[in-house]
Amino acid sequence: MSEQSIRPTPPASEIGAAALRTIPSIHELVESLADDGWTRRVPRAVIVEVTRDVVARFRDSLSASSSSLDARIIAARLVHEVSCALEREERLPLRRTINATGILLHTGLGRAPLGEAAVDALADAAGGYAPVELELESGQRGRRRHVVERLLQRLTGCEAAAVVNNNAGALLLTLATLAKGRNVIVSRGELIEIGGSFRLPEVIEAGGALLREVGTTNKTRPTDYERAIDDTAAAILKAHTSNYRIEGFTASVEIEELVALGHSRGVAVIHDIGSGVLTPEHAALLPAAEPDARTSIAAGADVVLFSGDKLLGGPQCGIIIGRKHIIDRIDGNPLMRALRVDKLTLAALGATLQIHQDFERARREIPVLRMLGVSIEHLRSRAGVLVEQLSAIDGIADVQVEPSQAFLGGGSVPAQAIESIALRIRAEECSAGQLATLLRTGEISVVARVQSDSLLCDLRSMFDDDDGRFIEAVRGALGG
Numbered sequence: 087m088s089e090q091s092i093r094p095t096p097p098a099s100e101i102g103a104a105a106l107r108t109i110p111s112i113h114e115l116v117e118s119l120a121d122d123g124w125t126r127r128v129p130r131a132v133i134v135e136v137t138r139d140v141v142a143r144f145r146d147s148l149s150a151s152s153s154s155l156d157a158r159i160i161a162a163r164l165v166h167e168v169s170c171a172l173e174r175e176e177r178l179p180l181r182r183t184i185n186a187t188g189i190l191l192h193t194g195l196g197r198a199p200l201g202e203a204a205v206d207a208l209a210d211a212a213g214g215y216a217p218v219e220l221e222l223e224s225g226q227r228g229r230r231r232h233v234v235e236r237l238l239q240r241l242t243g244c245e246a247a248a249v250v251n252n253n254a255g256a257l258l259l260t261l262a263t264l265a266k267g268r269n270v271i272v273s274r275g276e277l278i279e280i281g282g283s284f285r286l287p288e289v290i291e292a293g294g295a296l297l298r299e300v301g302t303t304n305k306t307r308p309t310d311y312e313r314a315i316d317d318t319a320a321a322i323l324k325a326h327t328s329n330y331r332i333e334g335f336t337a338s339v340e341i342e343e344l345v346a347l348g349h350s351r352g353v354a355v356i357h358d359i360g361s362g363v364l365t366p367e368h369a370a371l372l373p374a375a376e377p378d379a380r381t382s383i384a385a386g387a388d389v390v391l392f393s394g395d396k397l398l399g400g401p402q403c404g405i406i407i408g409r410k411h412i413i414d415r416i417d418g419n420p421l422m423r424a425l426r427v428d429k430l431t432l433a434a435l436g437a438t439l440q441i442h443q444d445f446e447r448a449r450r451e452i453p454v455l456r457m458l459g460v461s462i463e464h465l466r467s468r469a470g471v472l473v474e475q476l477s478a479i480d481g482i483a484d485v486q487v488e489p490s491q492a493f494l495g496g497g498s499v500p501a502q503a504i505e506s507i508a509l510r511i512r513a514e515e516c517s518a519g520q521l522a523t524l525l526r527t528g529e530i531s532v533v534a535r536v537q538s539d540s541l542l543c544d545l546r547s548m549f550d551d552d553d554g555r556f557i558e559a560v561r562g563a564l565g566g
């Protein structure tokens with residue numbers, strides 16, 4: 087080996103040819119992995135596929151790489167790389183991740199974490215059967231919506247409720263039922279895009295309705311709506327501009343006024359309130375004013391729509407509440423079959439809504455509400471403990487505690503900053519970007535923000551009881 091390593095570097099083409107001969111065959115590699123016991127843990131076909139991928143990558147890296155090659159070293163290196171790749175294959179395709187981004191409802195990280203009661207309900211229903219369409223008292227066939235309808239009536243004062251896959255689906259289904267081929271009147275100031283792929287005009291089009299824009303970007307008045315109501319108008323849609331605000335010289339029309347107008351002219355009023363705030367006391371927890379379902383129903387909206395996995399703190403779903411004769415029509419639309427939710431969603435949603443009946447309990451038990459309410463002093467004291475533990479890890483160059491800003495969501499809920507605390511971490515031998523990658527892909531996965539030369543871990547979006555695992559993750563990433 088020493089003799090090889092002092093040889094001058096041969097030209098690229100030569101490296102390729104010589105090196106290729108020293109690569110063991112796929113068969114040899116797989117056999118040696120089988121001897122290591124891998125065939126008991128991973129199907130042979132997977133081992134072969136992963137080995138082929140690793141060898142192909144190694145071949146591709148060759149022409150540009152080393153001058154010295156030793157068959158045994160190459161074999162050992164490939165076996166090691168395949169073993170690492172197989173260890174990753176053994177992980178669940180979707181694993182729990184520590185969210186250190188400071189974004190509490192991160193769409194890329196699955197939005198709201200469920201409360202414990204909802205997790206238990208989910209697990210209970212998941213492992214067995216659950217009567218999603220069976221009325222147990224009568225033994226007759228039931229409607230899926232009945233599982234949670236009573237709770238939604240009690241919480242919001244609505245006459246009836248239905249649940250679909252998400253809020254985009256809720257709006258699609260509502261429009262397809264009430265306004266197919268007819269006009270839907272929307273203020274120009276509310277033609278929003280949310281979270282990248284939800285664009286109101288496109289959802290309206292997909293629902294088969296025709297968008298009738300009224301007003302201007304900053305000002306829309308009752309008369310603008312009034313003039314747009316004609317024989318082709320089926321509904322007025324008010325959409326909450328969840329993730330942006332127009333400031334200064336503005337005017338919009340409140341839901342009460344739209345209801346008065348719509349009802350006097352015979353068109354339905356639909357209110358997309360977005361983030362699933364149920365009541366005024368729920369809204370009072372938030373950093374900015376948000377519409378709530380109870381107030382909107384009390385104002386007379388015919389249909390109110392919201393997501394289950396934003397500020398409600400439940401599973402992904404879209405909730406449709408409102409007048410019974412309209413919900414019955416929506417529930418009877420054949421599209422409902424394509425958008426319906428399963429027993430897992432109903433179980434988790436039901437348990438989450440039960441918690442909301444006692445608001446103090448909701449503040450304690452629904453993770454997003456709890457995280458929102460944690461004091462800066464508490465975050466600071468956690469940070470103090472974490473700094474000591476992090477500083478003791480080999481490979482850490484520096485850790486600082488600093489004020490930061492957390493956010494409710496990435497473009498789907500109000501954009502106001504929430505005061506928070508972050509750890510600014512620098513490693514000795516890798517860049518902030520490399521450390522971020524190691525943490526994301528480690529045995530315990532952590533997603534954090536890279537800011538200039540350091541990694542920023544915001545404590546507001548991290549569970550208190552994840553702190554131990556967080557330390558373990560950093561230790562693992564730095565090879566400790």
Ligand SMILES: *Cc1c(COP(=O)(O)O)cnc(C)c1O
Nearest residue numbers: 252253254326328360361393498
């Ligand atoms: C988030 C949001 C949506 C989209 O909801 P999904 O549940 O993500 O489909 C629609 N309208 C408003 C106002 C929203 O805030």
